[in-house]
Amino acid sequence: MPRPIIIDCDPGQDDAVALFLAMSSPDELDLLGVTTVAGNVPLEKTQRNARIMCDIAARFDVPVFAGCNAPMHGQAITAEYIHGDTGIDGVDVFEPETPLQETHAVTFIIETLKQAAPDSVTLVPTGPMTNIGTAIEREPAILASVQRIVSMGGAMREGGNRSPSAEFNVLADHALIVTRSFEEQESLLGSADFAALADCLDQIDGLCFYNAGAAAGASQRHKHLQLVPIPLGEGPERIPIERLFEVDSLCSEAASPRRSALPFRHALIRVDDCLAASTGTRAAEFEARYHQLRADAVCEWPQPYNLLVTREWMLLVPRACESSHGIGVNALGLAGALFVRDREQHALLASLGPMRLLRDVTFPAQ
Numbered sequence: 001m002p003r004p005i006i007i008d009c010d011p012g013q014d015d016a017v018a019l020f021l022a023m024s025s026p027d028e029l030d031l032l033g034v035t036t037v038a039g040n041v042p043l044e045k046t047q048r049n050a051r052i053m054c055d056i057a058a059r060f061d062v063p064v065f066a067g068c069n070a071p072m073h074g075q076a077i078t079a080e081y082i083h084g085d086t087g088i089d090g091v092d093v094f095e096p097e098t099p100l101q102e103t104h105a106v107t108f109i110i111e112t113l114k115q116a117a118p119d120s121v122t123l124v125p126t127g128p129m130t131n132i133g134t135a136i137e138r139e140p141a142i143l144a145s146v147q148r149i150v151s152m153g154g155a156m157r158e159g160g161n162r163s164p165s166a167e168f169n170v171l172a173d174h175a176l177i178v179t180r181s182f183e184e185q186e187s188l189l190g191s192a193d194f195a196a197l198a199d200c201l202d203q204i205d206g207l208c209f210y211n212a213g214a215a216a217g218a219s220q221r222h223k224h225l226q227l228v229p230i231p232l233g234e235g236p237e238r239i240p241i242e243r244l245f246e247v248d249s250l251c252s253e254a255a256s257p258r259r260s261a262l263p264f265r266h267a268l269i270r271v272d273d274c275l276a277a278s279t280g281t282r283a284a285e286f287e288a289r290y291h292q293l294r295a296d297a298v299c300e301w302p303q304p305y306n307l308l309v310t311r312e313w314m315l316l317v318p319r320a321c322e323s324s325h326g327i328g329v330n331a332l333g334l335a336g337a338l339f340v341r342d343r344e345q346h347a348l349l350a351s352l353g354p355m356r357l358l359r360d361v362t363f364p365a366q
Contacts, residue, residue: 002030003122006109008067010039010127011049012083013090018126018152019050023057032112032121033063035105039127040079041087043069046127049088051096060098067105067131071229109135113142121145126152140341177208183223186213186302189290193225195283200227201311202275207232207239209331213304216319217330230310232337239310240336247312255289257296263355264362266317267297275311289314298366306331317362324360325352334358 007022009015022029034054036047047066054062086093101108109131113121123146125132136143177196189210197208208227211218231238245260250270257267269292274285290307293316299305304319308331317334327345329338338354340346349357 002026002028004030004032004116004120005122005124006032006035006112008035008037008105008109008123008125008127008129008131009050010037010041010046010087011053012040012046012079012087012127014152015040015126016049016053016088016091018124019053020057022124023054023059023062031059031062033065033101033108035065035067035109035131037067037105037127037131038069038078040083041085042078043067045087047100048093048096049086051098051100052088052091052094054098055094055096062098063101063108064098065101065103065105065108068134071128071130072133072137105131106135106138110139110142113145114139116145118144119147122147123149124151125149137339177225177227179223185211185218185221185223186304187223188301189225189287189307191283191287193223194286194290197225197227197309198275198282198286201309204229205311206230207332207335208309209335210307211330212307213302213319215304215322216306217322217328217333219330226331228332232332232335237336241308241315241334245313250313257292259366262317263365264317264359265297265364265366266315266362267293268313268315269293270312271309271314272312286314290316306334308335319361320363321361324357327357329357329361 005022007019009019011019019034022031034050036043036050039046041049043066047064050064054060054064080087083089113135123132129151132149177193177200179192200206201208204227206227206229208225210225232240237243241262244262245268250258250268253270255270255273257269260266260268269289271286271289274282274289277285286309293314294300297305297316297318299316299318306317306319308315315334322328325348327338327340327349333339336354338349338357340349
């Protein structure tokens with residue numbers, strides 16, 4: 001029986017090849033639909049290019065949907081310097097016969113998975129995962145129908161192709177900085193970690209974070225840092241938690257740990273001058289500030305903790321437990337971006353208040 005799949009893509013010459021392979025394999029793959037996202041080129045070109053591929057393959061039966069035109073957070077990045085202005089340079093561009101469906105790609109993904117049998121559909125994102133992330137955020141229950149997600153993205157044994165450490169498809173919404181050889185997620189961060197962190201922050205104005213251990217919200221054992229572009233939301237703040245400490249004032253002070261109005265144990269320090277240091281010394285500068293925070297927050301290894309780093313500041317928060325009232329909290333939660341599984345958890349969070357939840361998973365302020 002053919003495997004049911006949804007290809008979520010941003011054609012792009014590489015995605016075009018993937019589409020041709022899938023559309024020429026009806027005995028192996030049941031292509032439920034093609035969803036498109038902004039990525040290699042803007043959305044109006046990726047959806048057109050996907051329809052052109054359907055025309056060339058004579059697969060007019062495959063529905064094509066347009067999705068998100070920008071990342072979930074931050075500004076859109078594109079890659080015309082790789083794929084050309086059309087996204088498929090080398091192919092004659094024409095107005096395709098394959099129609100663009102009126103339904104939004106995210107809606108199509110949600111409705112298709114709602115109707116599918118449990119553990120039955122494979123999602124194949126070959127571009128930024130914005131459509132899939134948005135669908136899961138809106139309707140977490142659809143994950144029950146997902147057999148697996150097969151993604152084209154990431155850089156492990158080589159450097160990134162958009163920054164020294166990040167590959168394009170991942171960086172568009174969320175970058176992972178992963179050690180090449182296995183280290184436990186509870187491990188202390190070292191100079192190589194901070195060198196990669198500094199390289200990413202030099203390229204992207206974002207929030208880098210580390211969940212040190214399962215009790216701090218880590219989802220896997222292999223040591224990794226993460227980076228998301230900012231702003232995190234649609235409010236006036238770049239990062240919601242920043243309203244509780246004065247960034248401009250912090251960056252005018254000496255580089256020593258300090259407290260803020262956060263109602264739990266933590267330590268905060270400026271790092272804006274670390275990025276300004278020479279490439280050969282800035283990793284050591286970041287690492288030194290990190291150990292200052294660990295000492296000031298009384299966070300001795302292997303105490304679980306969350307580390308949050310921007311271009312301006314570094315914040316370390318020791319953790320008491322992973323969740324409260326069934327709601328898990330990681331470093332993004334401490335930044336002000338809490339995630340819930342369903343409407344019931346959303347209502348519970350609204351009644352408790354975010355700060356009550358954060359106090360529950362941390363230690364009292366010193």
